[in-house]
Amino acid sequence: MNNPTSASTLSPWLQGMRDAMPLLGGYIPVAISFGLIATQANFSVWEATAISALIYAGASQFLMVAMLASGASTWLVVVMTLLINARHVVYAPNLTPLLPPGRRWIALMHGLTDQVFALAHNRLPQLPMATRQGWYSGAALLAWASWVLGTTLGAVAGASLTEQWPLLGEVMPFALPALFLVLIAPRFTSPLWFIVLGITIGTALLLAVLQFTNAAIPVAAAAGALAYYALMALNQKAGAEHGH
């Protein structure tokens, strides 16, 4: 992918915010839905906002609210929430080689959602090392703020908003697949990657259609990794046989 913003005169923070703008289309409608659902489940506006600000992990927040509303035990809710978020464990190790040193990165990891990881994984290698912390801070802050403010808006006025603009809630979330498509497109560099990425995308789509949304990302990535190693082994075997 070309370097769309690094040549600009924007400060790294503003560059990060500009690059993170497409995330808003996906975040705000979902955050409004979360705020609405949380208040319908007898959470106060403050509680709904605090969940979004402090936990900041979409799917697990919906599950947490639903489980609490159904009277599940505290420990079960904690375990399930953390299990859903466990996939985040591989994000920081993938970014670490791209990050300049500094203690602030530990606090900044609070903003490392699926989407921010995808964006940072793609954009950080294109930026000078000195601007990377500013870029990440801007991108992560915009994404976090939109999620928190969207939740508050949903908790306060979600019902009337979704009644007034039903199409907006249908259309805006398409920004997320469009963004992921742009981020993954440069990876289709060889027949091997076509097959591996195709298997990963297909598996994730199938699992999501079958309502296994929470398991879909780690399971599909594991399927893709297995396919990668299987194809590499086949290639090596074919190469060795050809050599004989």
Place this chain on the structure above:
Amino acid sequence: MDTNRWLLILLCAAGTFLIRALPLVWTRRHLARRQNDTTNTLPTWLGLLGPLMIAAMFGVSLVPVRQDWVGVIATLAGCATTLLSWYRSRTLGKPVFLGVVVFGLVTYGLNHLH
């Protein structure tokens, strides 16, 4: 204010933060140790997981809010537009914007035809 509920929110928040932040600390230590071995790299499988996780997120996000033929056609049109625009411009914002616009127009148009 329900104290138990707030405690639960704080526990989940702390756990989620640790899931995100601790691997950074571990990986930095791992890389610092490896610097002495002149192989300042991560395991191959870990590097592989990055693009695969993004591909999986794309697959999951492809399921439209509206799961009927209108949603499917609008998704295909939006993806084709995004991909074409990316291929021509190799930028981030414009392909996403155009994809959303086409997705919205197709959804709106098919809603009115229906």
